[in-house]
Amino acid sequence: MKAAILVFPGINRDRDMARALKLISGHEPAMVWRAETSLPVGTDLVVVPGGFSYGDYLRCGAIAARAPVMDAVRDYAAKGGLVLGVCNGFQILCESGLLPGVLMRNAGLKFICHDVHLRVERSDTPFTRGYNAGQVIRVPVAHGEGNYEADEETIKRLEGEGRVLYRYCSADGVVDEASNINGAAQSIAGIVNDRGNVLGMMPHPENHVEDIMGCTDGRGLFAGLVQHLEKAA
């Protein structure tokens, strides 16, 4: 796997992501600065990591979404290349137009930083093939603006086309109001674009990949991507 991790001022989960990718794929990812106008040759996964790009000024992800490197990411995604955005990366992908909708302030107004449970809605995608459909995984979240919202028609399309891949749920997999930590529409934690090659998610799978982290439930996402790319190659 030749992964490229985008780096913007204020991004702070880029090293966590690089460590997780190295651990699971065996290959050191390339770190790509915001001002670059192209991605490294042979890139087969672009990751937009979490953090606070540009201090969350204006709107979360708004300024990073307009950086030169994002034009290269748009071209790459248009050709079917895989793009994964986590946390601030999800916000950046929404602001850049690569994913529909927007991440609003958490309904409870508080910054949320703890483990959550996610239900994997399907296993037949590059981003979920490391899991079983219906499987519940535990991963951390750390965000103040993770409340996914979109107009009614967009939500209907996302649901109708099976594009919600991860949903907040209870420990035993029940999707309800109590487990919907930030008030997101339909308890959405992660969605893909219409072509299925761009995933945005608020939780941090890269922070649950080693025993020392207390949980390795996040590994499946990366292992699945590695499998998918090996099969495609």
Added chain:
Amino acid sequence: MKARVTVTLKTGILDPQGKAIEGALKSLGVDGVASVRQGKVFDIELAGADKAKAEVVLKEAADKLLANTVIENYRVELL
């Protein structure tokens, strides 16, 4: 030339910050507040004095960056 771009949330978009401000005003005993919606104001200094051109520039700024038109409306004023 001075200009102002005002960005507000579209009707129907949940505004938890506005709700919190509304609650704070009520707890301060400010009477008669029915509801609060918050937004952003950008005061912009423009080079040149062509009003028509200025409006085009401001609209471009709002569409490209200042507002997320999925959830926000904006208004451009030349001052």
